Amino acid sequence: MTGTTRPAAGTPSLLEVRDLHVWFRLPGGGELHAVQGVGFDLAAGERFGLVGESGCGKTTSILAMMGLLPPNASVAGEVRLAGTDILAGGEDSVRPHRWTDLAMVFQGAMNALNPVRTVISQIAEPIILHGKDAPWAAGSRSRAAAARKRAGELLELVGIPAGTGVRYPHEFSGGMRQRAAIAMALACDPKVLLADEPTTALDVMVQAQIMDLLVRLSEELGLALVLVTHDLPVVAQVCQRAAVMYAGEIVETGTTDALFHDTRHPYTRLLFAATPDLYADDEVTSIPGTPPRLDRPVVGCPFLPRCDSAVSRCESERPALRPVGARQVAAAPRAGGAGLGDDRLSQPLIVAGPPDGDAGHAAACHLNDLVEAPEREPA
């Protein structure tokens, strides 16, 4: 289950995210650079995890892909769906793809169902609004009846008997409400499902049921899944590949196997060390400090203040995401070195899982650039 499932050479990826940036204009003036050049590829049926602490830009990234950020946000970069950049023309170019190609399960969606309407009518609503030309609507007496029938099928698909759809959300358990929220996202047959913390706040048994459902959906429907979570074990068990985000950028990406067994970025290593494991006896340690503020340019490596193995170069130069094992000779620090937006844009861009790479394992850490095995210096 952990093999790479990137499309074979020559086959275009289903979804290509390139150099995605998001800035928020702040009320008091100034800007917050929340997402700083995120890129990854996704094939049909592939499950990709975005992990990291809160505030590192995971949710902002997928909201940007959906074109759902608030008006004070500006977005740059490309989100290519089967080769077409859906962000190129602003809202007008995203709208035709939202829900029909790209759908999202919002964080806490299970608690955002309308309490005074039955579950099935809430699932049918987007179908009535968006799915007028869908094949399953042909030959039905009315759009509403067709939509209701379709909503029933969706409930069955996520493991809820269609007959229970006439109940109200409060009559559903937490797990059933989460299933209903997933069914709603699937209403218009999307190709890509973006799921924001779909298992957080669920019991371990229900979490296992939802993880199982997401894997089954991606396998049976060829649905590509982007799973946003802070829960590394969930990503390890559900996704084939993942990206670790920190301070708005991807700091390490690769197969989940490579991330765990060949960890290259100190942040990834510390995240694993902060996650207790059922059977391992290793000490669980927290990561000191907090992520940097993103409303001012970060000088050097953004993880430096919390890093346990930094070298002097980390203070002056921001590391770029480079393939693991590439042993690149360090480029001379650029003049100024502190400006981050332009600086990053001019660097050769490594996206998570380049179509022609071998394992697509990359890390943004100077230790990774310098030597094969990171030299650990005392903090």
Added chain:
Amino acid sequence: MTADGALLDVADLRTRYPVRRSIADRLARRPRQWVRAVDGVSFSLRRGEMVALVGESGCGKTTTAQTILRMVEACGGVITVDGRDITGLSQRRLRPLRREIQMVYQDPYESLDPRFRVRQTVGEPLLVHGVGASRRERDELIAGALERAGLAPASLYLDRYPHELSGGQRQRVAIAAALALDPVLLLADEPVSMLDVSVRAGVLSLLDGLRKDGRLGVLMITHDLSTAAHFADRIAVMYLGRIVEYGPARQVVNDPRHPYTKALLSVVPDRDPRVRRSAQILRGETPNPVAIPSGCRFRPRCPVAEARCAEVDPQLERPAADGRDGGGHGYDAEPARKVACLLA
């Protein structure tokens, strides 16, 4: 009870909540129904020890803690704290004892008053209980509690508001407020589930260190078995108002005997993608505690239930395979593992 005896002893605790009856129910004289949230729970906790109460939502973990605090009244059973039976005490006679048992809540974003500075939050319990004769004395106690909770130097935090603190620091302030009265028992209800992964370990290590000092015992409520396995001495697995398995943490995790414990452990995701457990996903969720199944309460979801499981309600006892004699006598020996399953 002797000084080295149990700090907290809960015996056959029962708590129930009434279900609202409709007018039709009343007219038809249908008897009132009860949610048996806690239905015969027994365990004990020593000073310096951490016991984890694990189970799914609705299994009665939080109600157990609230009953021990006497925030809800038990309808049966005995709660003994430090040798004193507190089950029947009046609220007035209970008040001095409240200092001894303090609670840490799940969400420090909710549990701290946003208009209170850290000094007020941690100092309020002192005022309520009339501890500390002068302001200066109270300030010393406040600073001491903050530093015990890992917020040192205290002067750095005293005048801050909750919004000026990170999630981990907020939970430490909540813990400091609980420590201000120097309690002997700390009840922590999901103390890290609302916190970021990066700071969870710090808060858990803090609780771990506090109890290892030997001044207090910690009852931690959690749904996270990995956390329980790492930090608790003993684990009590609850299902539908009952403890179904109870024993030393490592033993419960490495050699579970109750089918429910086995299923719970099998669905904990491993951080290593090469490790694939054969997840035993139970269908459905915990049944309604109004209508607890006959016989073994886990039977309807149990993968190995037999006919006799419908007739006998298994009690929490040592599994036959572990032998009936030796160990488990007195509090000096390691308490024996107990399982409520006919097949264990």
